Amino acid sequence: MTDWFTVKIKYLKQNPENGSIQSKSEAYMLNALSFTEAEARLQGILEEYIPEYNLLTCAKTNIQDVIVDEAFDYFYKVKVSYISADPDSGKEKKINENYIVQADGLKDAYEKMESRLQGSIVDWEIPSITKTNVVDVFPYLEEKVLEKEEHEVEA
Template sequence: MWYECKIKYRKTDDTGLQKMATEPYLVDALSYTEAESRINEEMSAYISEEFKITNIKVANFAEIHPFENCDRWFKSKVSLLAYDEESGKERKTNMYILLQANDVKEAFDNTTTVMKGTMGDYSIPAITESPIMDVFPYFSGEEGELEQMERFNALKASKPEVAAEVEDHMEFEPAAEEATV
């Protein structure tokens, strides 16, 4: 089960000023107690100063998918369409997927990639950027899972490639001034 944990700590911004920040993180845990323990452990590795857990709640994500060269998390609402034979009506069941992308269009494409193997019909009625800063999955440490954990962490940690700035060599004639009558 995924738990959203809000962490409050003193953060140094780009200008070097320190201010209090509250940021949400996601941890995979079996209980609130384990979620608290895991977020303490994970955040201690990143934040050297004191921090406070201000909230822990169950997150409603059906799946979490890191993608290579992406630095933001998006929440995709996916409506699964099913035909109810008893009532003769079409039913929608919504699920939420958290995935990495660099923008909404890429999040849509990544959602489509994730849903590729789905047998039934579905639609994607909403995609929003998530405030989630990072995701900490649970792996038991068994041999088969070690490789899976390393792959998950490598995907989520990969940074987007910065496109080289293209120099514009096009020349244009100065626009002829229009005569006003």
């Protein structure tokens, strides 16, 4: 099972308007089996666009899933809460889960999460939605499927 990681990098970029060099920091999310794999995957993904960068942090992120919509540029962290009964003790326990939703705005993120949770057997609520500084998200399975399709076409 893979975990989600947030990886922050810093690199130098030339300003196209005046030619000055600026230091730029960006955050990316990807899922991987380990910290090492997360760093290696990001390097493989970014090498074409950002050949030289400094890795600032690589941290596990408590994310259940990511809802991607390529039409939009912003990512929102949506916190979903629901009550679950412990099967052993019978006590009720509040469960919080975090999702990343790519959306046009807060309202759009809420609506996408709401449609995702529709038909759920538990009563849920969305106590918070916050805009993140994540630039892009790279799901593990999608990349593997694309690689497999490319190899099948070449064969």
